[in-house]
Amino acid sequence: xxxxxxxxxxxxxxxxxxxxxxxxxxxxxxxxxxxxxxxxxxxxxxxxxxxxxxxxxxxxxxxxxxxxxxxxxxxxxxxxxxxxxxxxxxxxxxxxxxxxxxxxxxxxxxxxxxxxxxxxxxxxxxxxxxxxxxxxxxxxxxxxxxxxxxxxxxxxxxxxxxxxxxxxxxxxxxxxxxxxxxxxxxxxxxxxxxxxxxxxxxxxxxxxxxxxxxxxxxxxxxxxxxxxxxxxxxxxxxxxxxxxxxxxxxxxxxxxxxxxxxxxxxxxxxxxxxxxxxxxxxxxxxxxxxxxxxxxxxxxxxxxxxxxxxxxxxxxxxxxxxxxxxxxxxxxxxxxxxxxxxxxxxxxxxxxxxxxxxxxxxxxxxxxxxxxxxxxxxxxxxxxxxxxxxxxxxxxxxxxxxxxxxxxxxxxxxxxxxxxxxxxxxxxxxxxxxxxxxxxx
RNA sequence: UCCUCAGUAGCUCAAUGGCAGAGCAUCCGGCUGUUAACCGGAGGGUUGUAGGUUCGAGUCCUACCUGAGGAGCCA
Numbered sequence: 101x102x103x104x105x106x107x108x109x110x111x112x113x114x115x116x117x118x119x120x121x122x123x124x125x126x127x128x129x130x131x132x133x134x135x136x137x138x139x140x141x142x143x144x145x146x147x148x149x150x151x152x153x154x155x156x157x158x159x160x161x162x163x164x165x166x167x168x169x170x171x172x173x174x175x176x177x178x179x180x181x182x183x184x185x186x187x188x189x190x191x192x193x194x195x196x197x198x199x200x201x202x203x204x205x206x207x208x209x210x211x212x213x214x215x216x217x218x219x220x221x222x223x224x225x226x227x228x229x230x231x232x233x234x235x236x237x238x239x240x241x242x243x244x245x246x247x248x249x250x251x252x253x254x255x256x257x258x259x260x261x262x263x264x265x266x267x268x269x270x271x272x273x274x275x276x277x278x279x280x281x282x283x284x285x286x287x288x289x290x291x292x293x294x295x296x297x298x299x300x301x302x303x304x305x306x307x308x309x310x311x312x313x314x315x316x317x318x319x320x321x322x323x324x325x326x327x328x329x330x331x332x333x334x335x336x337x338x339x340x341x342x343x344x345x346x347x348x349x350x351x352x353x354x355x356x357x358x359x360x361x362x363x364x365x366x367x368x369x370x371x372x373x374x375x376x377x378x379x380x381x382x383x384x385x386x387x388x389x390x391x392x393x394x395x396x397x398x399x400x401x402x403x404x405x406x407x408x409x410x411x412x413x414x415x416x417x418x419x420x421x422x423x424x425x426x427x428x429x430x431x432x433x434x435x436x437x438x439x440x441x442x443x444x445x446x447x448x449x450x451x452x453x454x455x456x457x458x459x460x461x462x463x464x465x466x467x468x469x470x471x472x473x474x475x476x477x478x479x480x481x482x483x484x485x486x487x488x489x490x491x492x493x494x495x496x497x498x499x500x501x502x503x504x505x506x507x508x509x510x511x512x513x514x515x516x517x518x519x520x521x522x523x524x525x526x527x528x529x530x531x532x533x534x535x536x537x538x539x540x541x
Numbered sequence: 542u543c544c545u546c547a548g549u550a551g552c553u554c555a556a557u558g559g560c561a562g563a564g565c566a567u568c569c570g571g572c573u574g575u576u577a578a579c580c581g582g583a584g585g586g587u588u589g590u591a592g593g594u595u596c597g598a599g600u601c602c603u604a605c606c607u608g609a610g611g612a613g614c615c616a
Contacts, residue, residue, distance in 0.1 A: 136578085210553095213553060213565090
């Protein structure tokens with residue numbers, strides 16, 4: 101009978117026992133009649149130890165000539181060893197090679213360094229690297245945490261359509277799709293639709309992909325990215341801000357609890373994440389402008405910020421660097437924000453909106469607002485923005501049949517992963533990133 | 542769309558206008574505790590493409606292609 105099948109992550113439970121692991125050869129070091137194969141199985145890595153006189157000649161020879169990423173089923177005995185990074189080593193007794201990678205066409209990603217373009221071209225293989233696997237586990241944890249957060253608070257998941265008949269917001273560029281000879285577009289936000297489901301179910305959220313055909317070429321942009329968007333009936337801007345900081349705090353704490361080892365693999369400065377707690381600092385747009393102008397006076401910013409404009413990327417970086425927790429900036433001028441935002445009753449030139457900026461220069465990870473409740477004003481705004489009234493007929497209906505104050509926000513998953521993982525670029529936060537110049541693999 | 546930078550071996554990079562090289566990967570050999578192991582050897586090139594200047598171009602000039610970083614826009 102072959103030994104118990106287990107995973108490398110669970111191998112500590114089998115100390116002193118024979119086990120079978122099924123995976124791939126990550127690397128092989130050899131020292132004369134002693135082999136040190138490192139195996140990986142998706143859950144982790146473990147080093148095997150193979151003295152020539154401890155195994156059959158066939159097993160030794162099979163391992164000795166094995167190439168990187170060859171698939172193997174390995175039997176061996178688990179042994180605790182202080183020298184091992186994971187705490188355990190495997191005294192290999194037998195190896196079954198399912199496929200040996202050809203020497204004439206070896207695995208392209210070597211243990212040495214590679215350039216971004218090469219790695220992106222081999223993204224389907226790059227994700228096998230320990231760091232990339234750790235990032236994807238952190239991503240999965242963030243998504244699960246976000247869903248748990250809403251599920252535990254009485255929210256209902258209501259997924260909006262991906263194919264839409266018209267622009268949600270009209271400002272950004274959309275990917276056109278031929279829909280049986282009709283012009284359709286890939287969604288750029290589910291928000292308008294979940295405003296409808298919020299009127300049906302009270303507290304709702306959506307989680308899904310969104311598409312922006314913007315020619316953005318920065319470390320913060322993908323053309324296809326995932327958003328979590330909650331929407332709550334009867335919510336005010338204050339409710340939206342509370343929900344935002346609650347969600348972010350919950351996610352960070354969950355990652356520290358469950359994915360600490362992965363964060364360490366990625367090289368994250370965990371002390372910075374441990375400082376994340378409620379409440380988040382809140383400043384309004386007027387205060388932000390004052391701080392930016394002070395920053396310019398001190399020479400920390402290149403351009404003098406004038407009241408009335410939207411915050412640029414360098415502005416956001418400057419402001420968020422002043423705080424250790426995510427920064428909430430609320431009540432921007434209405435004219436730089438989306439048409440559907442409720443005006444501030446105290447100052448109708450301002451919108452009841454909030455942007456949440458992650459610390460350490462990661463910029464905006466959440467954008468939210470209280471939505472406009474008045475049918476008359478919404479119709480006026482649609483006209484002012486030159487949007488086709490016909491396309492928004494259903495959206496206007498929400499203001500005809502029992503309109504209530506309501507609000508919500510969208511959180512970009514990839515930006516959240518980039519911040520929590522301390523990553524340079526969002527392209528590493530999703531299995532197969534889509535950017536301006538990247539559609540393969 | 543604009544600005545900046547880059548493209549040389551499978552990969553990462555070097556080469557004053559003067560014989561195109563190193564490390565890794567692959568192959569051969571050595572080593573019983575290696576940690577991106579190490580040591581010795583071998584094979585591996587249309588220098589992104591097309592023109593031009595020059596006795597001579599990887600190097601200088603022009604155009605184009607591809608990519609990266611940033612701006613704008615945004616999550």
